Amino acid sequence: MNDEYDLVIIGWGAAGFAAAIKASEITSGQARIALIGDGPLGGTCVNFGCVPSKYLIEAAAEAHAGSRHRGVSLARPSVDFRELMNGLREAVAGERTRKYEQVIARYENVELIHGRASFVNDREVVVNGRRISGYNFLVSTGSSPVIPDVPGISEFMTTNNFWNMSEMPSTLVIIGGGAAGLEIGQAMSRLGSEVHIVEPRRLVPPHADPDASSIIARSLQADGVRLHLGFTAARAEDGYLIIKGNGEELRIRADAVLVSAGRTPNVEGLNLDAARVAYGKNGVATSRTMQTSNPRIYAAGDVVAQRFMLETLAAREGAVAAENMYEHLGIEVNELEFPRALFTQPQMASVGTLEDECAGCRSKSVPLESVPRARIAGDTDGLFKVVVDREGRVVGVHVVAPNASEIIVEGAMAVRHGLSLSDIVDQPHVFPTISEGIKLAAQSFSRNVEDMPCCVE
């Protein structure tokens, strides 16, 4: 068999998979595709990212569950961490088999090639000495954890190997207060570790709505997580991590250290120059149609120089790249339309722009306490914030609520379709639900919600 393909995809994560499947569908399974990858099939999301982290969070929520209502008490749950992690790894393997291995096996036109690819020129890559040539290419190599330079640190985990753990560390220090650090930190604290999160910035997660961030910080602290905001990891010695900030130096016992200080696009070693693909340390430059500086080469997912690293965005970009190769429609991706969530408890979810990023925009927020369902549930930590532009179109929605990740989709529809406040107010909701919060926030632009009875239209 010759090594000439219609499409060569480098990276078999969410973006690469979506592209392989979309390209197969459009071409009736006739595009000959090489899907090249390194590490387990499915890439970050299923193996080291979304799936294991959400599993851990769900298990920790069960361990933490308490009653918020008088007259109901729950027995204190016990945690067998080793068994929990065995279950987690089985769940990951199960998802990988079902949603990746078995799915791709149905596509006879897709050949899986194991190894690291590097461009030889703009028509060829080399993998383990084998030359593979193609007409179109997709660079979907994802991202890797950033490792900050902390003198003396010898043993640490990243989110790539955290999931192999079997013993629960009695103290866990997490370097970095981004989404992964906060999610894992809260879960581990609920399971029984003493968790410290060290973050140089004042807000966790960074780049979020400040009001929403402070509720998240408070909730984590209430769960027992020690947040060291304004601190950086200075050095490690004798099982301790020395952190500095705010004119102070603290020594924290660290049985285990998790580095989750951001991720960097995987552009190294690809020899993109040989393919005339423009890139920088922030990733591969693309147009909104996912085309790189070389029109036959596309890029998608975490490797792209863009703002968000999301499974949904990666998959959409991969699919759009394939559509643009074969349909020639120039379909565009707008990453600001993608909702994103932090799966702590409460959850935080956002779509569109932040209030302070948008000149001339106005915003209003209502506390979750104003939503009847939240009061009934006895779970009132949260808020709904809506940002509108000068024309009154909804351009941003930010939610902190127990189920913010589910509710944000309404905000995402509003942002994507340029809806107005009255479109949201006129949309019937179900009473009593948390989702009514977005309607209340929209109403709050024109009336005082505290003066409104229940269910006011």
Next chain:
Amino acid sequence: MKKVVLRVFGMTCNDCVSRVRAGLLEREGVLDASVSLKDGTAVVQIDEGVVRPDDLELLPVFKGGRYRAQVRSVE
């Protein structure tokens, strides 16, 4: 005159070959077309003053239905 080689996806029988060929010849400026089922290609002679190679990818026969085309070379 230019010779354009298209990669054509979605053809499964001789009927497809005739449909793709007819779809190409329908376009003004397409002088001749030979379509191969085995290779999944079409070699098209065009008058480049009337039709551009990229226009061929957007012909109705390559939209909506099951066939898709990509320009692979222009001589």
